[in-house]
Amino acid sequence: MKTKALIIGIAILLIIGISKGMVVNITDYYGNVTSLVYDYDNTSSYASWSYKDASIKNPNVFLRICNVSEDFYNVFIDLRYATESGNLSESVLSLLPLVNLTNLSSSCSLIDIDISSFKALYPAYPFFFILNSSGNKSVIAKYKLSESFNGSYKIGIEVDNVDKITYVTVVEIYDDKGNSINASYPKLYVTISKNNTPVAEGKTQPKTPIAFNYTFIGEEEIYVNGILSLKVKMFNPCGIINESGYYVFNNSAWNVNNTCIIVENVSNTFVNFANQTIDGDYNISGSLQENVCGIIIKNSENVTLYDMRVQNFKKGLCVENSRGIKIYGTHASENIKSIYLKNSSVEINNVILNAEKEEIYTINNSYIEVRNVKLPEATRISLKGFEIAIRDVPTPPPDREGYKNIKQFANISKVGENAWVYKITFHYNYPLPNNVTHIVYISKIDGKYINGTWVNLTYEDFQANKQDFVDETGKVTHGYAWIEKNFTNFSIFVPYGLKITSPEPVPQPEPRPKPTPSKVAGRKEKAIPPRLNLTLHTYEITIQQGETKEIGFNLTNEGKADVLNAVVVALVRKGWETASVHFDVVRAGETKISKLYIKVYENEIPGTYYIPVKAMLKENNVTVDVEILKVKVIPRQRVAKIDILEILPYLSLPESSKIPISVLVENTGDYDLHDLRLTIEGAEKCIEKIEGSYDLKKGEKKSLTFIIYTKHAGEKCSGVYVFRAKEGVVGMYPVIIKIRPKSMMEAIKLFPIIYIIWTLFTLFMIYRRLKKREQEK
Secondary structure, eight states: OOOOOOOOOEEEETTTTOOTEEEEEEEETTTTTTOOOOOOSSSSOOOOOSSSSSSSOOOOOEEEEEEEOOEEEEEEEEEEEEEETTTSSEESSSSOOOEOOOOSSEEEEEEEEEEEEETTTTTOEEEEEOOOSSTTTEEEEHHHHHHHSSSSEEEEEEEEEETTTEEEEEEEEEHHHHHHOOOOSSEEOOOOOOOEEEEEEEOOOOTEEEEEEEEOOOEEEEETTTTEEEEEEEEOOOEEEESSSSSEEEOOEEOSSOOEEEEEEEEEEEEOOOOOOOOOOTTTTTTTTTTTTEEEEESOOEEEEEEEESSSEEEEEEEESOOOOOOHHHHHHHHOOOEEEESSSEEEEEEEEEESSSEEEESSOOEEEEEEEEESSOOOOEEESSSEEEEESOOOOOOOOTTTOOOOOOEEEEOSSTOOOEEEEEEEEOOOOGGGEEEEEEEEEEEEEETTTTEEEEEEEOOOOEEEOOOTSOOOEEEEOOOOOEEESSSEEEEEEEEEEEEEOOOOOOOOOOOOOOTTTTTTEEOOOOOOEEESSOOOEEEEEOEEEEEEEEEEEEEOEEEEEEEEOOOOTTTTOOOOOOEEOOOOOOOOEEEEEEEOOTTTTTTEEEEEEEEEEETTTTEEEEEOOOOOOOOOOOOEEEEEEEOSEEEEEEEEEEEEEEEEEEEEESSSSSEEEEEEETOOOEEEEOOOOOOOOOOOOOEEEEEEEEOSSSSSEEEEEHHHHHHHEEEEEEEOOOEEEHHHHHTTTTHHHHHHHHHHHHHHHEEEEEHHHHHHH
C-alpha cells in the first residue's frame, strides 16, 4: 500500500552528485502532480488510517525524476522520513524500486513506488534517496522534497536550566483537514535548526519528550519529519510582546520596580518562562504601586503562559479585555493579588498561588476556569466562576460536630452582581490529614471572624461526589471530591470526612548498619556497631531564592570504637547546591562541630521543603543517623551572592609553600560586596591560612587571586571553598586538596637564595684568612 500524500513539488539538493536543476515530483499515472491526503475518512476494509495509495479512493502514485546530469546505473530509490541533515531516516516504501537513471538531463523518468500504510503514518516533507545497488545500499545522494504529506504538528517545549537540556514533545498531529492523527509509532524525526544548520536531531514518538543537550539562543526552528513546526523567539525580560509567535525567556528579571512583561494586541501566542522568574522589588514606590502588574495581557486572544513565575508585585498577572488566555504552571507568590481579571476569560492549570490578599480576583464580565490550583498551605481546588474572588482562610473556623477537616479551606466571595460559581472541587492525596478515612461532605460555612474568634457560624452540608485512583498495586493514592451545584451565594467551603481512632503512623528511622564480625587470633571478635549521633543546631531555616546559608551541626561518636571515614551530607533538591563535610576519624566519645552550606536554586518555587541531612559511612555508603531540616524558601528580596564561574575543584599543592590560586566570580546579587575573602573549611590539616581581600561591585565580574599557605606533605583533605564578605556568606564550592612533597624544580627555586648566602659566607671566610695572614706577618 502507498501513502495518501500531499502535493509533492520541486525538491532541494542536499548532497553534491545531482544537478541543481533536478526536479522530483509525486504524480499520478498521467504525470500530473497529485494531491494526496490522509486516509482518515475511509471506513472500508481497505482503510489504512494513514497516507497511502493503491486504494479504492486513490490511484497509484509515481515519482517523476527529471534533469539528472550524471549516470546512475542500477540504483535503488527511496522515499523517507528524515531529519533535516538526512543523517537519521527511515523508508515509507514497502519495496525499494531498482531502476536505471541514465542521462536524464533532457527527459524525465516515471517510477512506480509503493507507499506503505504501515510506515507512512505522519505528515512530512520526505527525502528522496538514491542508493547504491551493492549489498550495503550506501547513499549516493539525498534530496528533500519541497512539499509533502499534508498535515501539521503541535510542539511542546520544556527547558531545564539546571542541566541545560531542552525537551521537545510532539503534542498533537493533524491531517490536512485539521483532524487529529492518533497513531503512536517512533517515526517522528525532530530537528532543531539554527541559521539553516541542524544543531540537534533525534527520533521520537507522539507525546514522548526527546532530550537535546542544547539551550536556545534565539531564532531556532524546529522541524518534525521535515515540516517546519515551530520558530523560537528569545525574549529578554522586561519588555513588550506585540507580535504573535513562540517566545522563550532567556533570563530572569530581579527587583523590578514597574510592570515587567506587556503582551498586547496579539493572538495565537505562546510564552514559555523556561524556569525564569519575574521578581518585583516589593517597594511601595516600586512594584507595589496600585497599577503595577508583574505581567499584563491586554486586547489579545489565544495567549498561553507556560511555567509562569511572578512574585513580589501589587498584582502578579493582570488580564484585560482578552479571551482564550491559558496559564499552565508554575507559581505566583507574595503578590498582593495573584491574578487579576477585567473583562476577560482565563483558564488556570496547576498553578501555585500564595498572595497577601486575594489569589484570584475577577471583575467586569470576567470568566475563570480553575483546574487543580494550589492555594496557601494544602488547599487544591478546581471550579468555574464568573465575577468572583478566591482566597485562602488563614484562620479556619472550627470543625462541624462529628467530622474532621482535611486541612483544605477556600474562601469564595462575590464581586459582581451576576456572580456565580460551579462545581467546586477539592483535590487530595492519601493518607488524608487528621486521620480522616474518606470525604463525606463539602460544607458551606457562614460566619464572622471578630477579634480572633469565629461567631454566628452556620454549616450547610452537601453530599460529596468522589473519584479515587489506585496505583498498580491496588493502593488508593489520590482523588478529588466535588459539589455538582451552581452557587450564587458565597462563603467558605470545606471538605469533611470521618475520623479513625487509631493513631497516625509514625515514620520509622533507617536501621543502623549491621557490622561484620572480624577474626582476631583465631577467634571471632564481637563487632561494635558505629553509633554516630547527628544533631543540627537549627531544624528550620528561612532562605531567599539564590541565597546561601550555613547550618551548624554536632556529630558525636556515642560508641566504644573509633569511626573512620564519616561524612555528613544534605540531600538537596535539583538545582540547589551543597557540599559534604568529611571526617577521617571520629574518636570514641568525641564530638565534631562543623557546618553545612546550602544554596537554593535562584528560580526555586517558594514554599516549604524538607531536606534529609544524613551522617553516613563512606566505605559502604550506609546511613548511620538522619535529621530533617525544614527549609522555607521565600521570594528573593535582596540577596548577597556571587556566581563562581571558574574554580579548581582539585588542588595538588607542594608542602610548606605559598601558592597563588585564581578564581573567576561575578557579583549577581543585590549588594556591592566588601572585604570578600576565601576560606577552605574542612581542610585544616592541609592549609595553614589563606590571604586576599577584595571589593566587588554589583554586577561586576572579576578574577580574584588568593594566596594559600600549605602544611606538610602526605595529607589529603575534602573541604569546601567558602566565600564570605561583610554582607555574609555569598558562595561555596566543594574541593579536594592533596599536599605533596616539593618537586626538584620547586626546590630549585630556592637555589639562588642559597647560592647568595653561600657566596657571602665564602667571601667572609676568604676575608678572615687574608686578615689572619696579614696579622701573622
